[in-house]
Amino acid sequence: MTTTAPTxxxxxxYLIDDVRAAVDxxxxxxxxxxxxxxxxxFAAVVRGPLQLLLAGPKSSAARPMPDGAVPTPGGWxxxxxxxxxxxxxxxxxxxxxxxxxxxxxxxPGGQQVLLQDPAGNLVELFQPAPR
Numbered sequence: 824m825t826t827t828a829p830t831x832x833x834x835x836x837y838l839i840d841d842v843r844a845a846v847d848x849x850x851x852x853x854x855x856x857x858x859x860x861x862x863x864x865f866a867a868v869v870r871g872p873l874q875l876l877l878a879g880p881k882s883s884a885a886r887p888m889p890d891g892a893v894p895t896p897g898g899w900x901x902x903x904x905x906x907x908x909x910x911x912x913x914x915x916x917x918x919x920x921x922x923x924x925x926x927x928x929x930x931p932g933g934q935q936v937l938l939q940d941p942a943g944n945l946v947e948l949f950q951p952a953p954r
């Protein structure tokens with residue numbers, strides 16, 4: 824179970840289509856470890872002080888809202904992972920078959936690129952500009 828006190832964690836919930844595929848993706852490609860596994864409904868993975876809650880179609884988070892709207896994966900909200908060498912990370916992940924939404928973009932704060940998890944949720948890799 825959680826080795827860090829819940830108050831010390833930042834938590835993000837992603838709706839996903841397949842809990843096992845999501846766990847495999849985040850642990851294989853992005854350095855997360857399994858914190859809690861209740862597949863096929865739900866799992867939680869951690870990386871440092873971040874706990875990513877992976878809610879499948881059978882989880883309570885995927886239940887319809889009172890107005891009938893059904894929560895679904897995807898959208899433009901995303902978690903950001905800071906990396907030291909964005910070009911090397913993109914090369915490594917592309918070689919592993921990870922899907923990217925764009926090429927590396929540069930701005931005043933640094934470089935970023937968006938990749939997708941198996942359900943279509945976005946993850947931003949970010950390399951800060953030198954200071």
